[in-house]
Amino acid sequence: MTMPYERTWALRCAGEFLREVRRSDECPEEFRRQAHVILRHYPEDWDITSQSQRYDPQSSPFCWLGPEESRDEPGS
Numbered sequence: 001m002t003m004p005y006e007r008t009w010a011l012r013c014a015g016e017f018l019r020e021v022r023r024s025d026e027c028p029e030e031f032r033r034q035a036h037v038i039l040r041h042y043p044e045d046w047d048i049t050s051q052s053q054r055y056d057p058q059s060s061p062f063c064w065l066g067p068e069e070s071r072d073e074p075g076s
Helices: 004-023 029-040 045-053
Strands: none
Touching (some): 004 029, 004 045
16 A cells, blocks of 8 residues: 555655656657647646645545655665
């Protein structure tokens, strides 16, 4: 089962990856263009942080994002 802090971490990492692809001269132009299109609608870091700080498992058992500072790196 994926935990809320793991989803927050994955969402943040995916955004960083897309920004790297968009800036990379080594990626094909079509990949850079597609990353740009996706990032236009991708949440900013402050959006992700804001949503993850609203985490309250007592009020809602279906919290999607959770604070990252309460975890170790996923996969470690």
